[in-house]
Amino acid sequence: MxxxxxxxxxxxxxxxxxxxxxxxxxxxxxxxxxxxxxxxxxxxxxxxxxxxxxxxxxxxxxxxxxxxxxxxxxxxxxxxxxxxxxxxxxxxxxxxxxxxxxxxxxxxxxxxxxxxxxxxxxxxxxxxxxxxxxxxxxxxxxxxxxxxxxxxxxxxxxxxxxxxxxxxxxxxxxxxxxxxxxxxxxxxxxxxxxxxxxxxxxxxxxxxxxxxxxxxxxxxxxxxxxxxxxxxxxxxxxxxxxxxxxxxxxxxxxxxxxxxxxxxxxxxxxxxxxxxxxxxxxxIRPLYCRMCYECKGICPKGMPVTDELRFLAYNDFGGDFHQAQESFRRLPKEIREIRCSDCSSCTIQCPNGVDVRNRLIRAQELLA
Ligand code: SF4
Ligand code: SF4
CATH class of the missing domain: 3.20.20.100 (NADP-dependent oxidoreductase domain)
Known part of the structure; x- marks a missing residue:
């Protein structure tokens, strides 16, 4: 072709x-x-x-x-x-x-x-x-x-x-x-x-x-x-x-x-x-991760930011709680146990305006 x-x-x-x-x-x-x-x-x-x-x-x-x-x-x-x-x-x-x-x-x-x-x-x-x-x-x-x-x-x-x-x-x-x-x-x-x-x-x-x-x-x-x-x-x-x-x-x-x-x-x-x-x-700008993979910064705890934001989107934007939770539960235990609420600020910046820390806190409260 x-x-x-x-x-x-x-x-x-x-x-x-x-x-x-x-x-x-x-x-x-x-x-x-x-x-x-x-x-x-x-x-x-x-x-x-x-x-x-x-x-x-x-x-x-x-x-x-x-x-x-x-x-x-x-x-x-x-x-x-x-x-x-x-x-x-x-x-x-x-x-x-x-x-x-x-x-x-x-x-x-x-x-x-x-x-x-x-x-x-x-x-x-x-x-x-x-x-x-x-x-x-x-x-x-x-x-x-x-x-x-x-x-x-x-x-x-x-x-x-x-x-x-x-x-x-x-x-x-x-x-x-x-x-x-x-x-x-x-x-x-x-x-x-x-x-x-x-x-x-x-x-x-x-x-x-x-x-x-x-x-x-x-x-x-x-x-x-x-x-x-x-x-x-x-x-x-x-x-x-x-x-x-x-x-x-x-x-x-x-x-x-x-x-x-x-x-x-x-x-x-x-x-x-x-x-x-x-x-x-x-x-949806502060809420929806556009999966551009252009996040600036690295999480010192190893959080796979885009994965967790995507799982949250299955619920918040797809209305599918089961898929969100099933996906979250497949993450390694040490990742599932990270709590972004323990950080006073986030090292990850999103050029698209996603409020990364608060979205991750919501993901963990909802899916963990
Ligand atoms: S958090 Fe922002 S920069 Fe990172 S992948 Fe999502 S939209 Fe892109
Ligand atoms: S809030 Fe803390 S643990 Fe969560 S992604 Fe940002 S730096 Fe990592």
Missing amino acids: KAGIVLPAAGIASAHSFSAFAKTPSSAAYRVLGKTGLKVSTVGSGVGIEPDPQVIARAIDLGVNYFDTARGYGNGDSERITGAALKGKRNRVILATKTDGRTRDAIFKDMDESLKALNTDYVDIWHLHSRDTPDTITDEAVEACELLKKQGKTRFIGVSTHDVHAVTDRILSIGKFDVVQTTYSYAIGSAPLRQQAIARLYAEGIGMVAMKVIIAVAGFIPRDVNLPKEGPLAAIKWVLLNPAISTTVPYVKNIAELEMNVRAMNETYTPQDEKMLYTRSEE
């Missing part, structure tokens, strides 16, 4: 304007997922920790054909419920799941358990899950994924990451991956390093999947703000302005949300959308 398309660096968070984008119509409802050649619906489904079978069935009826889950979601419940909901419809969908396994044996074990839970004999995309630094994409893990591909247990292999810039060189130097899934939304997408990383991967034929596309607009804080009803729709349309992104995997809680989101497959991004997203971006 020859692309070479780089979105303008302008964005809500940096330039406060999308005028360059506003005239761009959304493209067709389906796009090709890089070198996989798979034709995917631009609005897919992140089924989440507790999928609703009725939402899955309705999504298929509405033309959604891309479904994303993970071995670790709900200790396998997510895959089990998804597998049951897809019974008799498996050949109509593209199914992606992910492994947290770090060794060859753990990855093989996860694959066998995923296939059983999903009630299928193959997945379409098998991701290494949550690989945010180059050293987490080990040669051993890559070899295991390649072998699973040769065995026909997965058609394609990928990497899921929150920090795409950090792992792009590693992914391209390995040269084996077909797909990359990463965080991308109006609230975080304007970071130039993220834009450049996505453009580089796309130019090399990697199929790009965007996750956490609506999280900052679908949440519940600040509490005194009336969230725009069609905020998630506008947020998905914003993501699809980037032609490098083939599909999105928003999590939806009910059929009404789903029916609104799928309109992004055919509707145009408008100046009203731009205004709505800009307003929301400013409302």
Whole structure:
């Protein structure tokens, strides 16, 4: 694939304007997922920790054909419920799941358990899950994924990451991956390093999947703000302005949300959308970590600031307390025991205006 398309660096968070984008119509409802050649619906489904079978069935009826889950979601419940909901419809969908396994044996074990839970004999995309630094994409893990591909247990292999810039060189130097899934939304997408990383991967034929596309607009804080009803729709349309992104995997809680989101497959991004997203971006400025990974300073206690802020966002902006708590509980014990309230001030500064110490205090009070 020859692309070479780089979105303008302008964005809500940096330039406060999308005028360059506003005239761009959304493209067709389906796009090709890089070198996989798979034709995917631009609005897919992140089924989440507790999928609703009725939402899955309705999504298929509405033309959604891309479904994303993970071995670790709900200790396998997510895959089990998804597998049951897809019974008799498996050949109509593209199914992606992910492994947290770090060794060859753990990855093989996860694959066998995923296939059983999903009630299928193959997945379409098998991701290494949550690989945010180059050293987490080990040669051993890559070899295991390649072998699973040769065995026909997965058609394609990928990497899921929150920090795409950090792992792009590693992914391209390995040269084996077909797909990359990463965080991308109006609230975080304007970071130039993220834009450049996505453009580089796309130019090399990697199929790009965007996750956490609506999280900052679908949440519940600040509490005194009336969230725009069609905020998630506008947020998905914003993501699809980037032609490098083939599909999105928003999590939806009910059929009404789903029916609104799928309109992004055919509707145009408008100046009203731009205004709505800009307003929301400013409302959440002290509260929402944009995952730009540009924090200044180092925590002397070793706090993984962006991870803990992301877990809090699952609750505060995604309305998903279980995912927030499950993620927090996977942190090492010594990290879970850090209390930012014991610090009189924080050594971490956020150029985007996040009130880091107070957000971390809230995360620890809520999730520990
Ligand atoms: S805390 Fe601020 S600087 Fe750090 S990743 Fe989040 S938004 Fe970026
Ligand atoms: S408040 Fe203290 S413990 Fe918490 S991140 Fe800042 S420096 Fe680290």
